[in-house]
Amino acid sequence: MDEDAISRAITALRSGRLVGLPTETVYGLACDATNALAVASVFAAKGRPRFNPLISHVADLRAAQAEGVFCALARRLAEAFWPGPLTLVVPRAVGGSVCDLACAGLPTVALRVPAHPLAQALLQGFGQPVAAPSANVSGRPSPTAADHVRAEMGDRVAVVLDGGPCVVGVESAVVAVRDGQATLLRLGGLSRQAIEAVSGSLLAPDATDRAAPASPGMILRHYAPSAPVRLHAERAKPGEVLIGFGAMDCTLNLSRTADLAEAAASLFAHLRAADALSPTAIAVARVPDTGLGEAINDRLRRAAEGSQETP
Ligand code: TXA
Ligand code: MG
Numbered sequence: 291m292d293e294d295a296i297s298r299a300i301t302a303l304r305s306g307r308l309v310g311l312p313t314e315t316v317y318g319l320a321c322d323a324t325n326a327l328a329v330a331s332v333f334a335a336k337g338r339p340r341f342n343p344l345i346s347h348v349a350d351l352r353a354a355q356a357e358g359v360f361c362a363l364a365r366r367l368a369e370a371f372w373p374g375p376l377t378l379v380v381p382r383a384v385g386g387s388v389c390d391l392a393c394a395g396l397p398t399v400a401l402r403v404p405a406h407p408l409a410q411a412l413l414q415g416f417g418q419p420v421a422a423p424s425a426n427v428s429g430r431p432s433p434t435a436a437d438h439v440r441a442e443m444g445d446r447v448a449v450v451l452d453g454g455p456c457v458v459g460v461e462s463a464v465v466a467v468r469d470g471q472a473t474l475l476r477l478g479g480l481s482r483q484a485i486e487a488v489s490g491s492l493l494a495p496d497a498t499d500r501a502a503p504a505s506p507g508m509i510l511r512h513y514a515p516s517a518p519v520r521l522h523a524e525r526a527k528p529g530e531v532l533i534g535f536g537a538m539d540c541t542l543n544l545s546r547t548a549d550l551a552e553a554a555a556s557l558f559a560h561l562r563a564a565d566a567l568s569p570t571a572i573a574v575a576r577v578p579d580t581g582l583g584e585a586i587n588d589r590l591r592r593a594a595e596g597s598q599e600t601p
Contacts, residue, residue: 302448310439312453313404316432318422326555340588343394349413373405375479379466395558515565523573531569
């Protein structure tokens with residue numbers, strides 16, 4: 291194993307940079323899951339039009355239990371299939387360190403323990419959860435070799451760990467566990483039958499449940515503030531809390547220097563903080579629709595739409 295490459299990768303993660311991470315399923319575009327700015331740069335590098343929640347990778351079940359709440363069923367699934375191509379979506383643990391942006395503001399966290407020896411070495415050495423979607427530009431096939439990652443990402447990754455071709459080659463199966471019931475959210479490198487042998491019959495995602503994804507990456511509703519959201523605001527009306535962007539007079543600011551990565555990193559936390567003030571509405575300043583701004587605006591539109599549906 292290339293110890294030198296692993297220690298360079300750990301240094302890169304610690305400084306908020308991105309690493310090409312071999313796993314048994316596909317190569318991931320990895321960052322420190324506790325660093326919202328680093329997570330924002332993953333979305334930017336992938337050119338994702340919106341913030342989907344990412345999988346946080348950890349070394350073992352014990353590390354996973356620091357981030358998520360495992361009921362008996364979740365623990366059985368983890369013990370049966372970890373390390374391996376299964377991702378479990380569970381409620382976030384109090385005191386968990388995965389940032390809000392990696393969870394897209396949801397009350398749940400997606401966790402996986404990969405089996406690849408290089409991924410294991412990195413996670414053990416780094417000692418923190420690592421967020422990693424597949425290392426392709428959005429809309430392109432997932433990379434299954436180190437060269438694919440270099441071709442897709444160029445110098446957006448600081449280090450690409452070369453772990454050879456991926457043995458599974460498709461993404462992990464994603465299973466949400468809630469109230470002792472397992473729901474298959476994404477088919478992947480573990481068959482439905484293999485999972486059901488442990489979990490009993492899996493529920494299909496409920497198309498009417500707007501908080502659960504109907505298909506991979508299709509989260510219709512992320513964290514929805516309970517206050518209504520007013521977009522493109524220039525100033526706060528009485529009773530409103532204004533979330534600003536760039537130099538302006540406001541209660542909270544996504545980024546005083548109008549930096550879109552900083553804005554992405556603070557978005558969910560600011561919505562939450564604004565909501566906690568129980569305003570008549572959360573007013574949000576206009577954010578440019580370029581680069582990460584597109585994802586920020588997608589999220590803000592969803593938050594605003596959701597609020598109109600609430601009486
Ligand atoms: O094999 C894999 O899973 C690869 C390797 C790198 O580990 N990773 C991967 O990550 O495919 P990503 O971010 O592309 O896929 C995450 C999937 C999406 O379908 C997302 O919607 C779902 O997991 N997901 C993540 N967090 C979730 C949550 N809290 N609730 C529901 N679905 C979630
Ligand atoms: Mg992907």
